[in-house]
Amino acid sequence: MYELVLILPAAALIFSIFIDVLWMSYVQLIISTLVFLTVAAISLFFHSITVFFGGLFFVDYINLVILITVSVLELFVAFYSFGYVRTEIKHGLSKRKFKFYYFWKNLFIFSMMVSIMSNNLGIYWTGLEATTLATALLVSFNRTKESFEATWRYVIMCSAGIAIGLFAIVILYFTTSQVYGESLKSLSFINIMRAGSELDKNFLMLAFILALVGFGTKVGFAPMHNWLPDAHSQAPSPVSALLSGVLLNTALLGILRFYQINVSAGIYYPRYFLIGFGFFTILVSAFSIIKQTDYKRLFAFSSMENMGLIALGFGIGGIAVIGSLFQILFHALNKGALFLSSGNVLAVTHERKIEKIRNLSKNFPITGLMLLFGVMGISGMPPFAMFLGEIYIMFGVFKTNIWFGFLVFLLLIFIFAGLFSKILKMYIGVKDDENGRQNENRANSGTDKDNQDRGEIGVHPFMLYAPLILLLISSILLFYIPSPFLHIVKSASAEFGGKIIF
Amino acid sequence: MIMEKIAELFIILILVSVVLNVSSPFIKFAIKLYSFQSLMLAFYILMGAVHFNSINLYGSFVITVIFKVILIPYFLFKTLKKVKIDKEIDMYIGIPEAVVFAGSLTLLSNLIAQKIVTVGITFGAFVFTISLATFLIGAMLMITRKTLFSQIIGFLTIDNAIFLAANSITHGMPLLVELGVLFDLFVSILILSILILNLRRNAAA
Numbered sequence: 001m002y003e004l005v006l007i008l009p010a011a012a013l014i015f016s017i018f019i020d021v022l023w024m025s026y027v028q029l030i031i032s033t034l035v036f037l038t039v040a041a042i043s044l045f046f047h048s049i050t051v052f053f054g055g056l057f058f059v060d061y062i063n064l065v066i067l068i069t070v071s072v073l074e075l076f077v078a079f080y081s082f083g084y085v086r087t088e089i090k091h092g093l094s095k096r097k098f099k100f101y102y103f104w105k106n107l108f109i110f111s112m113m114v115s116i117m118s119n120n121l122g123i124y125w126t127g128l129e130a131t132t133l134a135t136a137l138l139v140s141f142n143r144t145k146e147s148f149e150a151t152w153r154y155v156i157m158c159s160a161g162i163a164i165g166l167f168a169i170v171i172l173y174f175t176t177s178q179v180y181g182e183s184l185k186s187l188s189f190i191n192i193m194r195a196g197s198e199l200d201k202n203f204l205m206l207a208f209i210l211a212l213v214g215f216g217t218k219v220g221f222a223p224m225h226n227w228l229p230d231a232h233s234q235a236p237s238p239v240s241a242l243l244s245g246v247l248l249n250t251a252l253l254g255i256l257r258f259y260q261i262n263v264s265a266g267i268y269y270p271r272y273f274l275i276g277f278g279f280f281t282i283l284v285s286a287f288s289i290i291k292q293t294d295y296k297r298l299f300a301f302s303s304m305e306n307m308g309l310i311a312l313g314f315g316i317g318g319i320a321v322i323g324s325l326f327q328i329l330f331h332a333l334n335k336g337a338l339f340l341s342s343g344n345v346l347a348v349t350h351e352r353k354i355e356k357i358r359n360l361s362k363n364f365p366i367t368g369l370m371l372l373f374g375v376m377g378i379s380g381m382p383p384f385a386m387f388l389g390e391i392y393i394m395f396g397v398f399k400t401n402i403w404f405g406f407l408v409f410l411l412l413i414f415i416f417a418g419l420f421s422k423i424l425k426m427y428i429g430v431k432d433d434e435n436g437r438q439n440e441n442r443a444n445s446g447t448d449k450d451n452q453d454r455g456e457i458g459v460h461p462f463m464l465y466a467p468l469i470l471l472l473i474s475s476i477l478l479f480y481i482p483s484p485f486l487h488i489v490k491s492a493s494a495e496f497g498g499k500i501i502f
Numbered sequence: 503m504i505m506e507k508i509a510e511l512f513i514i515l516i517l518v519s520v521v522l523n524v525s526s527p528f529i530k531f532a533i534k535l536y537s538f539q540s541l542m543l544a545f546y547i548l549m550g551a552v553h554f555n556s557i558n559l560y561g562s563f564v565i566t567v568i569f570k571v572i573l574i575p576y577f578l579f580k581t582l583k584k585v586k587i588d589k590e591i592d593m594y595i596g597i598p599e600a601v602v603f604a605g606s607l608t609l610l611s612n613l614i615a616q617k618i619v620t621v622g623i624t625f626g627a628f629v630f631t632i633s634l635a636t637f638l639i640g641a642m643l644m645i646t647r648k649t650l651f652s653q654i655i656g657f658l659t660i661d662n663a664i665f666l667a668a669n670s671i672t673h674g675m676p677l678l679v680e681l682g683v684l685f686d687l688f689v690s691i692l693i694l695s696i697l698i699l700n701l702r703r704n705a706a707a
Contacts, residue, residue, distance in 0.1 A: 122679030129686040136693045145704040152650065152697050159690050160644065160657050166683065167637070167664050174671040182558075184676045206618070 002052045002059060004038045005067070005117065009110040016102040021095045024102050025082045032071075032078035039071040044484050049190065051119065058119040058190060061492035062260075065325050066116050066253055068485070069332045070246045072473075074109060076466045077238045080340050081105075083460030084238055087347055090458075101141065105239065108134040112250050120187045121169050124254060125162065128218065131247055132158045139235045150230035157227040161217025165254065168210035172261070175203040189257060196264035204262055208270045211258040212277065218251035220304045221311070222281040228304055229288075233296035233352070237343020240296065244303040244339060245332030252307065256314065260495065274315030279408065281308030286411045289418035294352045295345075298422055299338050302378055305415055306331045312408070313393040314496065316400055321493040323392025329485075330385040330474060334377040337470040341370035344456065344463050354422050358429045364456050368427050370467045375423045377474055379416040385477035509549040513632045515542045516666065517608070520639050520659055524604045525597055527590040529651045533578045536658055540570035543662055547669050554673060562674045566665070569684040574658070574691050581695040582651065585702050592648035600646060604639045611635040629670030637663035650698050654691065661687055 012031040016024055042059065049060045059067065085098050108131055115127025132155060140151040173187055179195045180186035192199075217224040232240050255274075262270045285305040292298045306327065313324030344367045351357060360368030377384030380391075390412075398405035456464065519539040523532050544566040551559035595603070611634035615627050640659030643652060668675050675683070 120679070122675060123682065126679070126682030126686055129683075129690070133686065133689050133693055136697075140697070140700070143700070145701075148697060148701050148704060152694075152701065155690060155694060155697065156644075156653055156657060160641075160660060163657070163660050163664060167667065170664060170668040170671070170675065173668070173675060177672050182673050182676075184678065187676065187679065202618070 001038065001042065002050060002057070002117075005035060005042070005071075006053075006057070006110070006113055008035050008038070009106055009113055013103065013106040013110055016099065016106050021085060021089075021098045021102065024099070025085050028078045028102065028106075029082060032075045036071045036075045039067055043068055043488060046484075046488065051190070055188065056120055056123060056184075057114075057117045059117060060495075061488050062256065062325075062495060063116050063253060064488055065328055065492055066246070066249050067113075068488075069249060069329045070109070070112060070116065072329070073242065073245045073332045073336050076336060076340070076470050077241055079462050080241075080343070080466040081238050083462030083466075084236070084343070084347070087458065087460050087463065091347075097141075100137070101236070104134050104138050105242075108138070108239075108242070108247075112247065116250055116253060119189050120184060121172065121189060121192075121254075121257070122184075122187050124257075125166055125169055128165075128215070128251060128254065129159065129162050131250065132162065132218070135231075135235070135239065135243060135247070138239045139231045141236050141239070142234065144234075146230075147234040150227070150234040153227045154231040157224070158218050161214050161224060163214070164217075165211055165214030168207045168214055168258065171203055171210065172207040172258070175199050175207070189261075192261055193264050196261070197266060199261075199265050201265060201267055204265050205267055205270070208258045208262050208267075209273065212255055212270075212273055215251045215254040216277060219248050219255065219307050219311070220281070221277045222284040222304075222308070225281070225284065225304055229297045229300040232300035232303070233294060237296075237339050237346060240300075240343075241336040241339035244300065244335045248303060248307050249310075249328050249332070252310065255311075259314070263496070271315040271317060274311050276315075278308045278310070278312030278315055279404075281305070281311070282408065282411050282415075286414040286418070289415055292418075292422065293354055295342055295354050295357070295422065295426065296339070296352060298354070298419065299335065299342065299378075302338075302415070302419060303331070303335055306335070306378075309390070309393055313396060316393070316396040317496065318396050318399070320393045320396025321496045322489060323389045323394075323396065325489045325492055326392065327386065327389035330389050330477065331378075333470050333474045333477075334374060334384060334386055337370060337467040337474065338374040338378060340463070340467040340470070341367045341374060344459050344467075345371075347463070348456070348459060354426060357426045360427045366464050366468065367456060367459075370471060371423055372427050373471055374467070375419050377471065379419055380412065383475050383478065384471070385474045388478055505549060505553055509546055510628060512542045512546040512549065513629055513666070515539075516546075516662070517632050517635060520636050521601065521604050523655065523659070524600050524639060524643065527593075527597065529582060529587060529590060529649070529655075530579075532652070532655050533575050533582065536578075536655055536662075537571055537575040539659075539662060540566065540574075543666060543669075544571060546666070547674065550669060550673060556673055558677050559669075559674050561677045562669070562680055565677075565681055565684055569688050570662070573688060577691060577695055578651075578654070581698055584699060585651075587649065587651065590647055590649050590652050594646045594648070600642070603642060607638040607642065608635040611638055630667065633663045633666035633670060636660075636666065650694075650701070654694055658687075658691075 008031050015027050043064055049058060051058045111127045111130035111134055115124045118124040136151055136155045139154055140147045176186040176192050179198050185191055220228040232243050235243060259270055282305050285301045289301045310324045310327050313320035377386050380386050397408055516539050519535045523535050544563055547559055548563045551563055612631045615631040615634055637660055640656050640663055644656030
């Protein structure tokens, strides 16, 4: 059963080469549903670490959380893409381009699954680098100058960053090969954890720092984050949702693995590095959000902030780890809803600037409302599940140090204000007179005004309801978390030494 | 004994080629140097393979030659021919300063390596020093040069340094992993070449 999670995306990859795009969208729906059902079945019956494919891959509680996140978000993105492809083809994009879209998207999903479930750190690295390459041509999908520049920065920065991560793996391999000898066995995560206390502590520490900087580039930690907002905002919206929601977590998984190894060897101070990087990331994104003029970049910075918060939670330990693990799933759902609904606005208006989009409540009744509620959710307001994750993390932070807690809290308020002031303007703001007149003039000759006025009517219903259902799920999860998932999160946090008090 | 001396020669030639790269603004020469540097790395791996008689290292030698010495430089040359740049003009610091900087980075990595390396290692701490120096100089190339090609060369240099480290402190990574890493590197070079061509076309238009 576990093998299916790898085989199904690989099958989708092969189908996407041979099948016509419109048929492919149906195939994609079926395969994504199957992947989701498989992962759901795995998580229902999961009780201990399971190894498959000759020990190269495994599933434990921690990567199961990320696996669930990927499969849920992928399901919704598949539904959204179904509508997205039809809408864009109707607007005159070629079918061939969308054949590429499905090919690269499936390659991306496949390599992400490989790196999430890999037992071998070398294979984890290969999969992570493959995700960079698979998404490179998706980021430059629009073939504009900005998108090519964003892609260049994305590929060169992430490749160099991940190369530093490879250095970390090499040093770890050197350390473990003194216990296991030089074979695939000394890169296997399960074996390394078992050897734990026999390993050389200095080298493990060095490996952790290199991994934090290297994979941290791909997570989007603060000094290395330059590529993130551009890449996430230039990609097509369904891909942005996947990039923000799950790819960042996949890179974080690498850091967490090194962290676990350090903890098992009895080295506890890596957590201060996680706290430091997490806090700095929140700080930088808080100040960047305020001055954004592009709504997709706004959301990209918001995912940076959330990754910072998640890292902070893992560093704090205890109850905050539970919050971080919740946050991984909840953030993906919420950010998916935001990127998908902002994709609707972008698909109709072809406009990225916040100041050009006004009065969404009239033209885009459903999408506008989704954006508003999504922003409420992403900043941690109660009717949405992220409230739960954030409250756990903040509880842990406040318990550690009350002043530090206040500082983080202040930054979160900053982010809340920054997000809301922008989105509220888009939702109910009215164009000022001069702009209005200009638009009227243009309406007589051009099609820009037409597009803006047509609003949601031309949009495929799947594109409207996929984010809606995502938000609904996010809202339900606040009141009722299914007990298998709760069990997985509790057990995963126990592996980080989190206390389980409910 | 004589084996070790020959191996050391290859390693020194790697460092020399990196410093030469810093000192020259010509991109075609830089790609040739990269190819040469990878060849020296491959020979170093071959020396290890003969010394330890390990099949893993022989395999590593073959794939290094195929990917790093032949395929990647070939595609870089092909892209360069289409783009028609021959010289690096945009640099944050000039060539003489950069060379001095490279020298001090080498000294620095010598200090670091002597701090870290206390355990017995294949060919001594010497290789680790050189690989650290290559790593730092590659990073410097990436930071100080603005032309896209130079950034690729810097990235490739960093990658070579990591391979050298992997082959110096251990007997190379497992072959499966090494193959995956090299294939990823190759594809990333292809994608970066496509991006360079597209960026040029956009700049011209």
